[in-house]
Amino acid sequence: MTRSWWGWGNVEDAVDETELRALLNRVRALVPGDLAGHEPPGIASLGLPAPRVTPPVSLAALCSAELADRAAHAHGKAFRDVVRNLQGDLRHVPDLVARPRDERDVTDLLDWCGRAGIAVIPYGGGSSVVGGVEPRCEDHPAVVTVDLERMDRVLEVDSTSRAARIQAGVFGPRLEDQLRPHGLTLRHFPQSFEFSTLGGWLATRAGGHYATLYTRIDDLVESMRVVTPSGVSASRRLPGSGAGPSPDRLFLGSEGTLGVITEAWMRLQDRPRWRARASVRFDDYAAAVAATRAIAQSGLNPANCRLLDASEALLNAGVSVGGGVLVLGFESAGHPVHRSLERALELCRDHGGEASADTRAASGAPSGSGPGEGTAGGSAVDTWRSAFLRMPYQRDALARHSVIAETFETACTWDTFETLHRAVTEAARQAMRETTGTGVVTCRFTHVYPDGPAPYFGVYAPGRWGGMVAQWDHIKAAVSEAIETSGGTITHHHAVGRDHRPWYDRQRPGPFAAALSAAKTALDPAGILNPGVLLPAR
Known part of the structure; x- marks a missing residue:
């Protein structure tokens, strides 16, 4: 395969003529x-x-x-x-x-x-x-x-403790290939799984496969090794520790500003054997949100709990629905999970949800090794999952045809979601009216917690060749302002980088900013590591 220098993924996997025609017909x-x-x-x-x-x-x-x-x-x-x-x-x-x-x-x-x-x-x-x-x-x-692509090996596997020492440059598929003979898996499948690395996941606190419980790479870290200009930081392997602030937490999410992550001991799992999955339709979006919250707070901990609003369901799953579609999935290495699915569906019915006729359960089925594998449910949502994996390639194809197609994400508490959703949606629509004349906003939940969801928005609008960057920047600034003023986070799992810095500077507490700056000075006295990310360049 040949990596594209200008866009997503492999050249051989780009949108072909047949897919392009269908894509452009939908967009028109x-x-x-x-x-x-x-x-x-x-x-x-x-x-x-x-x-x-x-x-x-x-x-x-x-x-x-x-x-x-x-x-x-x-x-x-x-x-x-x-x-x-x-x-x-x-x-x-x-x-x-x-x-x-x-x-x-x-x-x-x-x-x-x-x-x-x-x-x-x-x-x-x-x-x-x-x-x-x-x-x-x-x-x-x-x-x-x-x-770090040459540093791509699983160096040790501790089957007793169910953990592995892994070099940071390993890409997702190669990591899983090396764990598979041991019957183990990291089970961290972000959308970028095929084209992202363990070190990148750690440096950006990436969100992965699980919609609940183990939603972030943070939850899977046992210890880390980081090379800084001032020396090597190597934390001790422990299942947990109360010995002061966590050294790993300093480097998780540091985005290459404090050191280069070279390897980590990661907590693994047995590969799942039992799965159960379903999709549920709702006529009312508020009821769909309430059902999702009930599941998130139920202790059932589904692996997949993605709520697609009506626009997202129509655009990317081909489903016409009044309120939304909830994608549910459960998995386990140790026991059947169909009863957990049945209880989740009961909660959905309490809020007016209707499970699709192709609701199904599987036991003893082989598990795959890609983002969202084994947790979608129903043919319509299988269509959405396929579209989900193709989205970056399709985004590139739309960009070549002067269509603005981009996403942004956040997280908030359940009590503020309605206000945030309304503010962000209206900000996006107003910004599109100002810069593109029209456009569509979609929303889905990528992860849900007992205390709040992680909404992931999509924007589709006509662009002007030669002016699309400025058009998108205008929209992005508007929605970022709405997120920040509504109490959401500027990013749930996409990281800060240079583009989110203005809003991150306002979100983080002042004393923490001072402490982070001091850590930067101590670990990187010459200020050479990723200048301008997280902190102003010195």
């Missing part, structure tokens, strides 16, 4: 405008500047100055990144891409960059959608992106 019914296509530029035509730095002889074998490498590491995979790539706008590119083979190489690279004042961008799979890997480092003489 909702988003009027010129849908003429545009081809991505060739790398040779980009006019990238020559590298401003030459690595020392001892590190030369680790470093690449190839145009394709530098272009592919210039942006993440957000809509605005894809559009800028399509238009040949790569004004910030790394001078070199370094691929360390082990922790010693990471240390040597940081030592060299620290002495020379060179900015360092730690890089996992590059799937950031918040500017987290973009080298906007004007105050530094050069930028080196440190790509």
Whole structure:
């Protein structure tokens, strides 16, 4: 397979002509405008500047100055990144891409960059959608992106404790392939699973497979090893500890600003054998939200509990419904789960929900190794799951045809959800009226907690070729303001990066900001690690 330098995933998996025609036909019914296509530029035509730095002889074998490498590491995979790539706008590119083979190489690279004042961008799979890997480092003489893809092995498996020591550069599929012979799984499947790494999940506090209970990568960490310019931080393997603040919590979510995560001991699970799944339709959205809250607070802990509003259900599942569709899934390695599903369906019926006729349960079925595997239910939601996995590719195809198709997400408490949902939806619609004339807003829950949901919004609007970045930035700023003023978080699982910084600065407490800044100074005294992410660049 060939990775796309400008867009999502593999070139061979991009939208083909048949899929494109069907996609554009759906979009034309909702988003009027010129849908003429545009081809991505060739790398040779980009006019990238020559590298401003030459690595020392001892590190030369680790470093690449190839145009394709530098272009592919210039942006993440957000809509605005894809559009800028399509238009040949790569004004910030790394001078070199370094691929360390082990922790010693990471240390040597940081030592060299620290002495020379060179900015360092730690890089996992590059799937950031918040500017987290973009080298906007004007105050530094050069930028080196440190790509950990060579550090991709499961080093040890402790079957007794059900844990494994894993290098940070391993991509999701290769990680699961190495765990499968042991009958174990990390069971962390974000949408980016195929193209993201363990280190990236840890650095961004990624949300994964589970809609309840073990929703975040944080919950699966036993200990971590991090190389900083000031030394190596290695926490002790323990199931839990009350010995002061957690050292791992300092680095989880640090987004490459405090050190380079090189490996971690991760808590594993036996591979699931029993599954039960269903989809439930509602005529009223408020009732669907109430049913979802009842399940989240029931202690049933479904693996999947995704509520799609009517627009999301229609656009991406082909289901016409008045209120919404709730996707439910349960799984276990140790016992049948059909009774848990039955109880969840009872709660749905209490709120007017109607389970689809193809509700089904499976026992002893083999488990797969992809995002959301084994937890969708019903043919309509199977359609949605397929669309979910294709969404990034389809987003790229729509971008090539001047359609704004992008997402943003948050989390809030149940008592504030109605107010937040109304404010965010209206802000998005108003911003689209101002900049695109029209558009559609969708919402789904990706994760739910006893005390609140994580709403994930989608925006579809006609764009203007050459102006789509500015159009999206206007919409994004409007919805971010609505999220922040309504008491939500600026991000539930997409991280802060550079794009969310203005709202993150307002969300975090002042004393914590001071403590984080002090930690940055202590661990990265030269200020070379991912400047401008989480904190102002020094």
